[in-house]
Amino acid sequence: MRLSRYFLPVLKENPADAQIVSHRLMLRAGMIKQSAAGIYSWLPLGYKVLKNIENIVHEEQAKAGHIAMQMPTIQSADLWRESGRYDAFGDEMLRIKDRHDRDMLFTPTAEELITDIFRGAVNSYKDLPLTMYQIQWKFRDERRPRFGVMRGREFYMKDGYNFDLTKEDALHAYNRHLVSYLRTYERMGLQAIPMRADSGAMGGDDTHEFLVLAETGESEVFYDSAVTDLTFGDREIDYDSVEDCAAIMTEFTTKYARTDETHDEALFNEVPEERRRTARGIEVGQIFYFGTKYSESMNATVQGPDGKPALVHMGSHGIGVSRLLGAIIEASHDEKGIIWPEGVTPFHVGIVNLKQGDDEADAACQSLYDAITALGLEPLYDDRNERAGGKFATMDLIGLPWRITVGPRGLKNGVVELTSRKTGESEEMPPEQAVARIAAIYQS
């Protein structure tokens, strides 16, 4: 993309009403624009990152054998009355009357509808296990939306639902989700720690939240510092293996890590003192096993191996897709702006032309642009007639991990400059070598 043809309305000033750094930087980098309290438009740069995150979620869900579908945003109130949650949900549910005066709502989550789909189509235990998920816009009418996309009213969420014959099978689904979520977050450059949490309004026995440590986190968390040494890395996993998934669950959830809701001071004190940590965390996902809560209230049964009807065991599993942009920025920025992890960056590399209009510099930039595009990567070429200082400031603000700087002086010596956004280190090299370096960095 050439910047002269893009829509990137960066702001020079810090927006007055943005309290946390991710909100400020998303506004300043022209990623989002508020249209109403807690409701945002995703401008082109923000939209690209949102889609990158969505794609990673889809890819990891597919690997785990979970099936993508999509439910509508507007639902009838009837199913919610059946489960008993229509009244229970309170003012956070956006309630709507349609032109025929029927009670509708903008869905905040979809246990009811997916259970209805399931019970209408699946009759036998032979069709289990089944896990379906969607990535879809949700609405929660927060009383006081704040922190940009971190606590908006309209938000983009992955919500998945498993249906299993037995508790044991459902706990395997639970573990499978934990594993797939660990991989998902790591691909985004995030460490998200599974912590024992409270099931709250969802009901259910087992639940873990995934928290990214950050000063601006809404939750207070308590953990054994050894949990931050755990990484999933590039291990291969057989998602069908109950043992393999359970082993990962054990590895990642045995050490103490809890939110304030479930914090247990006595247990925490058993952690060696030098490893006890208190911090703040941003919740970026949650997994639940809630047994037969919904299958009972909504009568979702299958014929079991014994020929008798059996209530299915269920769980639900969420990733805050739009919220993740905020969480990633909270975890990865400096005073100049965002620092995108390579897995989610909106453009793979920035090209800065120090002297737009200089024939040699223009040609060199164009040839870098073409070579990088030919690799299947997307460069953002700042081809505007601006001073170098302004171009650097924009690139630093929007946070592309790599920048190639091209100027007449360097070209005389046959070199361009490759700069890491993270370390700030620059290295001169021939253009072809810069392209090769970029290719190697993004080779997956």
Add this chain to the structure above:
Amino acid sequence: MRLSRYFLPVLKENPADAQIVSHRLMLRAGMIKQSAAGIYSWLPLGYKVLKNIENIVHEEQAKAGHIAMQMPTIQSADLWRESGRYDAFGDEMLRIKDRHDRDMLFTPTAEELITDIFRGAVNSYKDLPLTMYQIQWKFRDERRPRFGVMRGREFYMKDGYNFDLTKEDALHAYNRHLVSYLRTYERMGLQAIPMRADSGAMGGDDTHEFLVLAETGESEVFYDSAVTDLTFGDREIDYDSVEDCAAIMTEFTTKYARTDETHDEALFNEVPEERRRTARGIEVGQIFYFGTKYSESMNATVQGPDGKPALVHMGSHGIGVSRLLGAIIEASHDEKGIIWPEGVTPFHVGIVNLKQGDDEADAACQSLYDAITALGLEPLYDDRNERAGGKFATMDLIGLPWRITVGPRGLKNGVVELTSRKTGESEEMPPEQAVARIAAIYQS
């Protein structure tokens, strides 16, 4: 995907309330499920096709230089009051009050919001031309939703908006959209004919609708049969060239083709009689040029080359993404079910195992599955313990363009059977040759 692990709730019976064939087939093939009047869940098979169509739209918009972003579904009523459309839209607008009793709505289209984004960020003619678009869920509270996804209430739409300094520039944007839409529909295996239409509630001077001819179409259309001979094909086009885009516009819109709203009997009678056609059509897209209608009411100006403020010229351009599934099926089916064009098919090829549990047949199917997957294609392998007849009926119903049938008898002779869904013709060949044929068919 193995069918035993998929969620494909096909129906044997024709649903009683579905009046048109696409609605019937989408329900029977387990692609959608109604959750409320005119509101559908997209089950896995339907969701896959929806995403394929969405991807084609994105790819063609990118080629035309249009920039993707996304606006929220819920908007404040304020902007709609500013443009004067809050009252004008009538009962089709889903109006909502949030918990603080503010007037909100589920957006049916987004001229107001995109114009607000534009005027808040763009100040100079130097930042033009600019075209941004989104693919997002919309809601129109139809009095009588019907025909499945063809006239639903919640629907998925691509809506694009161009901002230009002059009428001439805006008409180039109009032509550019026409060209990109022609390519888009052809990639989906559809002939969509641009017809002069009425601008209706959108206002504006110029507008074309794209119509797919089908008996079940809602609009009556009149055309010179010569328009059905026009195809865009694989021509290369320079979207920046005003002349090239205008030439395509002329080529595709000069011959008589109009909806009943703009039909002119006298003009129609100038078409040679043997080429005059009356038929029905399904609208799958529309392009508008409406000049300064919104920029005036919302005061969207840029500084012109003369230093004075100039109202921008705008247009908007829509593709009915969810509706296209219905249109494609209306145009491509037989008495057995859907016949997907290769460009949008949910799976590239079906594999039918005639004797599940037979070691040789199972191994041959698995090796076909692996070979096709290795090509980057997606097979659907019917690995259920069902009779051949049931498996064939399911494959015919869901409409995959190609099927490979594997059975012990064929394998003894070293062959499998490759069958075209469209022609019904089968050919025996060694498994490797079937894989090579599939590879060649989908090579792009």
